[in-house]
Amino acid sequence: MAPGTNKGIIQLSDVTRTFGAFYALRKINAEIREGEFFSLLGPSGCGKTTLLRLIAGFDEPTSGAISIGGRPMAGIAANKRPTNMVFQSYAIFPHLNVAENVGYGLTTRKLSKAEIAAEVEKALAMVDLQGFGGRAAHELSGGQRQRVALARALVMRPKVVLLDEPLSALDKKLRDQMQVELRALQQSIGITFILVTHDQEEALIMSDRIAVMFEGEIAQMASPEQLYRRPRTKRVASFIGVMNFLPATFVAQGDDGVTVDITALGRVTIRPGMVPEVLNPATIDTIGIRPEMLTILSNDAEPAERSARGSVTGTSYYGDMTYYTVQLAGGGDPVTISMRNTAGRSVLPSGSPVTVGWGAESVVLFE
Amino acid sequence: MRMRLGLDREARRGLLLLSPTAGYALLMLAAPLVMVVTFSFWTQDYLDIDTTLTLNNYREAWSEPIYRVLMFRSLRISLIVTLATVLLAFPVAYFLSFHVTQRKALWLFLITVPFWTSYLIRVFLWKVILGFNGVLNTALLEVGFIEKPLTFILYNANAVVLTLAHAWAPFAILPIFVALEKIDRSLLEAAEDLGDGPLRRFVRVTLPLAMPGVIAATLIVLIPTVGDFITPRLVGGTEGLMIANMIQVQFGKANNAPLGAALAVSSMVIVAAVSLVIYLAGKKLGGKVE
Secondary structure (H helix, E strand, C coil): CCHHHCCEEEEEEEEEEEECCEEEEEEEEEEEECCCEEEEECCCCCCHHHHHHHHHCCCCCCEEEEEECCEECCCCCHHHCCEEEECCCCCCCCCCEHHHHHCCHHHHCCCCHHHHHHHHHHHHHHCCCCCCCCCEHHHCCHHHHHHHHHHHHHCCCCCEEEEECCCCCCCHHHHHHHHHHHHHHHHHHCCEEEEEECCHHHHHHHCCEEEEEECCEEEEEECHHHHHHCCCCHHHHHHCCCCEEEEEEEEEEECCEEEEEECCCEEEEECHHHCCCCCCHHHCCEEEECHHHCEEECCCCCCCCEEEEEEEEEEEECCCEEEEEEEECCCCCCEEEEEECCCCCCCCCCCCEEEEEECHHHCEEEC | CHHHHHHHHHHHHHHHHHHHHHHHHHHHHHHHHHHHHHHHCCEEECCEEECCCCCHHHHHHHHCHHHHHHHHHHHHHHHHHHHHHHHHHHHHHHHHHHCCCCCHHHHHHHHCHHHHCCHHHHHHHHHHHHCCCCHHHHHHHHCCCCCCCCCCCCCCHHHHHHHHHHHHHHHHHHHHHHHHHCCCHHHHHHHHHCCCCHHHHHHHHHHHHHHHHHHHHHHHHHHHHHCCCHHHHHHCCCCCCCHHHHHHHHHCCCCCHHHHHHHHHHHHHHHHHHHHHHHHHHHHHHCCCC
16 A cells, blocks of 8 residues: 555644643644654654544544545544554553453453453454463563553554653663564554654654644654755754754746855756745755765766865764765855765774765755 | 761750751640550549559450440441542542643632631531531522431431541542552553553553552541541431540540550540551552562
């Protein structure tokens, strides 16, 4: 299933939530598609959790409407919504064992004990916890608790699974593993997942689409690749990965694209497809370029579309990668350049004069 | 090795600091207890005490119908008091924990206000309220709700229950409140998310998780009320008298301290047994709470 071709399952129209004079969410409009892995990404306090809670039904929007599967959700309590949540704290009932936790929601449905047991076992198998049904809640590790919480949501066969920072309590290694597993699981069962996270890497790895939120508003909603390559604002660009910003001035707009003068790198023309439609070219004052889009040329013979002179002012060695801070001869703030430590490439000491290669395709325009 | 020694020294210092208080508490608790237990095996011989060990006092305490009646009445009254107190305390604690968002401390403080007056005075006040010409009867007569004063509200077991339930309410509210406060709110949301309405959620999550507080409240109210003698004496009339009144009489007017001691030890054992049963039953009801 290509998520992009599916019909919408959740419609958010002008969803606003205020707390007193404070706008937690301001006119959120979005459509979440059936079967997609959708992430709400943003720093803490951006309203992403509030939005998730509105969808779950723990809270009602001050104005605007939410509909799930075509049904308006106003006035429908959380226990009547076709959504299930994986809580940040996992919210495993401490007085129940694993099977009772997973089967908790099924007991409200008209199912026999044997049917519930079978469903529970199936759900536990889905999250790789076969035979854990009899375990007490306090006997579980963090990762296992997370899986139980997930199984408890999946067993309900909801239209949408809501995940509130589900991996933030796990250690790095387990988190990396769970990211991949969670994504694979979502793809195999085809249920819509909505993930709330402040971890941009997590969002990039797992999502089909990401909505980046700042201060109660969606700053940009796009696929991970588009978000990373074509961030629409400086804020989105610096929130996701590392971005070098260089001052630039608008020169001209023609059929071949937008021409700008980058103080440190020189004049360049960006082809029309790479210029955001919403951008008024005349207001361009900055360009962005990712660290991996800049190359330190090992010798002058190495090919590059364009090049600029500079000198290394700092290095951070990461084993597989080296991050250089380079002051370009043309001025501006020092730029970060990441280089893979491939065979034959030595780590350059500070002060080394370098030639930096770059290309027009990797330049992002900002106003 | 050095670290272990250091810890030891710290532990020793801690024990040293603690010992005067611990010693005092132990002495004040253990000495009377030992005395009472010892007394219960002796015999009163007019003005002297016959110190030959005997089980006669216990034989009498367990066979005479009057003591059995009093013991059962004490248990019955204090169980009713406990039930009433816990049932009344739970909604207050629930409201405090779930619906009071501001000035929680002030609310807790207000709950303790009754303690500002002496227990004795509070019991007397209930007499004033419940009496034949008391506040309640006068008021009800004035508004024409009743034609003659109600008599079933004072000098009987009902009055004892009412008075004790009021006196012990804060002791029940606080442990239940603490247990409710400890419940992770996301558990309640999870229950709702999984399809529970408010009532089902309460029965399946809130109540089991509040059980430790409920058991604590039950024991805190039950144990002292069985042995209360001021309230039954002041508002209980004759049919409201309890075992503690009899114990007091044996130590005082009846001049039979050994029998009083045997009654005291017996009721202590019975209360301990009842408490244990309640504790175990509550633990089972509350499930495997971490």
